[in-house]
Amino acid sequence: MNITLYIVTVLIWGSTWLAIAFQLGDTAITVSIGYRFGLASLILFAFLLLRRTPVLLSLRNHSYAAILGLLLFCTNFICFYYATMYIPSGLIAVIFSLAPILNALNLWWLQSKRPEKSLVEGAIMGCAGILLLFLPQLFNDEQSQHLLLGIALAFAGTCCFSFGNIVSAKAQKSNMPLLPTTAWGMAYGSLYLFALSLFNGESLALPNSEQYLVALLYLALFGSVIGFNTYLLLVGRIGAEKAAYCTVLFPIIALVLSTIFEGYQWSLYGLIGVLLVIIGNLRVFGLLNVKQFTNLHWATNRSN
Numbered sequence: 001m002n003i004t005l006y007i008v009t010v011l012i013w014g015s016t017w018l019a020i021a022f023q024l025g026d027t028a029i030t031v032s033i034g035y036r037f038g039l040a041s042l043i044l045f046a047f048l049l050l051r052r053t054p055v056l057l058s059l060r061n062h063s064y065a066a067i068l069g070l071l072l073f074c075t076n077f078i079c080f081y082y083a084t085m086y087i088p089s090g091l092i093a094v095i096f097s098l099a100p101i102l103n104a105l106n107l108w109w110l111q112s113k114r115p116e117k118s119l120v121e122g123a124i125m126g127c128a129g130i131l132l133l134f135l136p137q138l139f140n141d142e143q144s145q146h147l148l149l150g151i152a153l154a155f156a157g158t159c160c161f162s163f164g165n166i167v168s169a170k171a172q173k174s175n176m177p178l179l180p181t182t183a184w185g186m187a188y189g190s191l192y193l194f195a196l197s198l199f200n201g202e203s204l205a206l207p208n209s210e211q212y213l214v215a216l217l218y219l220a221l222f223g224s225v226i227g228f229n230t231y232l233l234l235v236g237r238i239g240a241e242k243a244a245y246c247t248v249l250f251p252i253i254a255l256v257l258s259t260i261f262e263g264y265q266w267s268l269y270g271l272i273g274v275l276l277v278i279i280g281n282l283r284v285f286g287l288l289n290v291k292q293f294t295n296l297h298w299a300t301n302r303s304n
Helices: 002-023 029-050 061-083 089-096 101-111 119-136 140-173 177-199 210-240 242-249 250-261 268-284 290-303
Strands: none
Touching: 002 061, 002 089, 002 210, 002 242, 002 250, 029 061, 029 177, 029 210, 061 089, 061 140, 061 177, 089 250, 089 268, 101 140, 101 268, 119 140, 119 268, 140 177, 140 210, 140 242, 177 210, 177 290, 210 242, 250 268
């Protein structure tokens, strides 16, 4: 069961970054995200009512849902959508793959769970990989300012996602009903976004572009209703740190799609950077021993 949840989450979330890029246009970002999660919450509520699942929550669970709405279904996506204006969607997915490292660091900060040596080593490799990935553009004066802004926004969104992970894991340990709380969380996130849009004087009118509407439907149904619930179910089953394993594979799918549809140009620095990020995440999870990797590399060179 956990393997199925893992595969579904990876395939869906690996492809949503490109769909986000298709939503950018004349419509305000907060409006686009608001409709995404508003539609997702309606779909999820309808599903729960058809199954005759109670959707009413206790006051405590409403507080969890409101926090999740702010962190997972509002603030982080504002950052991600704006980041897509400055850097390719596939690169945002690479930055997002640092979520496991942030989860561990946040647990250290909030719950005094001291990180293991593997986390420190993985974090160093991951950060070095991100630096290499963007190194050529950083020396381009015309691109560096927008590039740094895109990186900062993507990182801020990943931080919000990490905090949302920890809140969700704690809530599920308190026997929070996952689907109803997620539905309410999406509804809260949508309300925050529409309130912000109205405050900024934005029109709530939806564009009639076929590309926009298809992307909206895909993001609402697959990226939000199915993707978020499979991921949060994983968080509840195996914990926030292990559930974030799937972020290791997000960049591969996202970068392939970005190469095909956005014309992302690969470089040697970029390839090495992506590999370092993936290896760093594997090290964080304890799935790669640096000493063994070094010995294997040395033995291979010696045999040659």
